[in-house]
Amino acid sequence: MHDDILPQAAPPRQRSLCDLPKTHLHVHLDGSYPLDAVEALARKSGIDFRVPEAFTDVWAFFDAYGQVPHLVRSLDDLAMLCRALILSEAREGVRYIEPAIEPQLYAPRLGSLEQVTRAMLMAFAEAAADSGVEIGALVTINTDADFEIAGELARIAAKYAGRGVNGLGTAGFLEPGNLRRFRSSAQIAQAVGLPVISHAGQTGGADCVEEALDELGATRIAHGFRAIESEDTVKRLADDQIVCDVCPISNLRLGVVPDMAHHPAPKLLRAGVPVTLNADDSLWFGAGVTAQFEVARHVWSMTDAELAEFARAGARATGMSLATREALLADIEDWIR
Ligand SMILES: [Zn+2]
Secondary structure, rough: OOOOOOOOOOOOOOOOOOOOOEEEEEHHHHHHOHHHHHHHHHHOOOOOOOOOOOOOOOOHHHHHHOOOOOOOHHHHHHHHHHHHHHHHHHOOOOEOOOOOOOOOHHHOOOOOOHHHHHHHHHHHHHHHHHHOOEEEEEEEEEEOOOHHHHHHHHHHHHHOOOEEEEEEEEEEOOOOOOOOHHHHHHHHOOOOOOOOOEOOOOOHHHHHHHHHHHOOOEEEEEOHHHHHOHHHHHHHHHHOEEEEEEEEHHHHHOOOOOOOOOOOOOHHHHHHOEEEEOOEEHHHHOOOOOHHHHHHHHHHOOOOHHHHHHHHHHHHHHOHHHHHHHHHHHHHHHHHO
């Protein structure tokens, strides 16, 4: 992780955060491939791939983000990257992951939406067998761009529900007033029991979090930290146990929080909102899921008991198998004991 986020003094010997059994629930596939795998792919095409030191704003980030899918020239390339991601997550103590997949970034260039989705799911199944990490992908609609294909994406999610797909995601930066248009797509997924997990409360405020709950029936919120701007919204999230999948380092790098010390995540957790910690796009921000827990420990001064609570929130929040959930919760207790 970049040295500017953590205090310089070496901490005393503490429980290993890498060893804390974790979920990783807010992780965009295309922004999270391991850097060495992306560099190798770029070299094959004679391209000098570099991650910028900083982003001026979310739009600069969005421009950079779009480069990586174009380095992927075949479904074999894509499968290699999917496997590489899962193996690197396993090394961070991740036991269950929900990669947000956007087959539309590769289709129709590499195949139909469904063919690309199947290639991703097959690669994940292989990586799950190799790593022991359970995987439930979130087929994700970009609400800024994907209105025309949203229904098709939702139908693909529904078709593979429980067979590699564990939810329908929505992501996008243009938050306010945009989500109602995606209600029928959300309902296609919900009809087969898939949860809808919506980006909200990152660039938009608490009203956007309410919009995701009301318009899409979202049961988890990606980011959601700006709920802190409304007492009523915080209370609603706590009362209904709506999980917020927060990404602190991403938020700092994109300038959507002014500084790390005042990130709202600890306040939300202490108000009873289930909060998980996530990397969002580790390729671009140079920090994986464990680094987010380092922030919680060293910048927010949270106790190991509170860190375990972040991990428990992830274990309880998802569509993982009962066996994985029970093992994960038991191993979190072992970690804190
Ligand atoms: Zn995200």
